[in-house]
Amino acid sequence: MPSVAPKKRPKDAATRADQMNRGILLYSILLALQYGAQPLISKRFTRREVIVTSSVLTCEIVKVVCALAIMVKEGSLKKTFSEWTVAGALTASGLPAIIYALQNSLLQISYKNLDSLTFSMLNQTKILFTAVCTYFLLRQKQSIQQIGALFLLIVAAVLLSIGEGSSKGSSDGSPDQILFHGIIPVLVASVLSGLASALCQWSSQVKKHSSYLMTVEMSVVGSLFLFASTYKSPDGEAIRQHGFFYGWTILTMIPVIFNALGGILVGLVTSRAGGVRKGFVIVSALLVTALLQFIFEGKPPSMYCIVALPLVVSSISIYQKYPYRVKKKEL
Template sequence: MAVATKPQKSTRSSEKTDALVWLYSVLLTLQYGAQPLISKRFTRREVIVTSFVLMCEIVKVVCALNLMAKDGGLKKVYKDWTLVGALTASGLPAVIYALQNILLQISYKNLDSLTFSILNQTKILFTAFFTYVILRHKQSIQQIGALFLLIVAAVLLSIGEGSSKGSSSGNADQKLFYGIIPILVASVLSGLASALCQWASQVKKHSSYLMTVEMSFVGSMCLLLVTSKSPDGEAIRQHGFFYGWTPLTLVPVILNALGGILVGLVTSHAGGVRKGFVIVSALLVTAVLQFIFEGKPPSLYCLLALPLVVCSISIHQKYPYQVKKKES
């Protein structure tokens, strides 16, 4: 009787984990999809970008610490936390993400929105690649096909977004060295950082909440170093940290912080590849919300991408890689 009970407990635990993963994924999709519209509506143009980002990190840390306190994680952190462990698990990914954001800003200024959006989707493939290299998580043939379906859907959505915006013209060498190369390097770094976060949470058993706190701290330190000699730093010194803020500005700040915590939970429980599906699905959510609140109908490309996203998610979930006897 005892032998028969264990598989039932294991099955129930697995089902509970799957349910949590889907809940986190759906919430993250809604957050990603709603964030652009909410930020646009509640954030004035005068708000200094660096102050907004730093405030997001502060709120993220406060939320993560509260959640750790509720589940009893703070006591364990107090006993087991080490600087070396923190730098190994969270320091490197945080620095990589900071470098990635700088490269994205350089690329965004030198590419039209369509090219930028399309090339930015390659991070999904790099995430799958580094997940295999670092964690040896293989993808089945069907899952590889699902990833390419997702890339096609992302390209269609990018075309739909870029078709309504004028494409910039400029020097070909400048586009290559200051546009295309930076965003491709940023995509590689994004895939590497995502795989490292997954390794830290799944192999090193590093708490996703603790990683959120550590990465926010390291990322904020990097941002402060860059800001000290940037136009944003000068603007903060002249006008103050909260220049242009209103009470409503806290709405996108809190939403962004909650999204950061959800990213950690999704990566911890489901891996970085799932995050790629969330990001592309969120583009559809944004299109729907724009239609509901702004009366802007979804483009034909968006309607074509919808079934591709649904199919890719379904296939990737239904046909996981089966470990062969020799491999096991």
């Protein structure tokens, strides 16, 4: 006698797919809002006196707490850590964690010295460096359209660098301050981000780590590295002289928490939706930054930003739409 179960399976599968799509859409919207608002929130609620290392370390601690709490709620914490080893964690997450810790420190410096929209657009050059690093580490090739998209991104970055470096623009610092404490740090951070992303991709293919476990491992290793660096760094001297929370107010925790949640959302979107949806998030975040900057700061985008913005949006859209495809050999 035929069973009626198969008739229900397609409907059940469709329901699960719809629920997953709604979840991905929610994560994408939240990440776009976080990514777009982060530069403005950091500038508004983080005083210049705040020591960068203290802000980054606190963010990593919050990130670990949030990731562990989610794993407890899902019931995966015990099983995950029963299979965990120190050697495996260091192999999968050690080097990317150190790189990301340096990147976050550089980004904290850039937040304070660049226009919010300019920062967000320059930060997109990390896609270019990710493509380069994944090619050398994973032999991941690019299509002709993707190469063209990366060229558009370089043009946009050059426009922004020239525009912000030759005048004060919408920032309050001198041209030298904008260049050496704004543009250069964010570009170096983009290089580090590309290298770390390629290493994480390699680790996920070999180790099959969950996004939450990777978040915890990288945060712990990165925090230990930063903490060790305080023995010789200027930030370490400032912490010993003024205290860890020098310049902090209760509002300083707002950008810290936002940044930590954003790190978790990146892992969720990437693991569940892939690069196409992440590209949508990045494009949306640029528009969110421009809109919020105009609403809250009353500053319309500069001419350089107006010219560069469509280049950035077009390059990211093209890059995601035309992936490299292996040509089939003709028999």
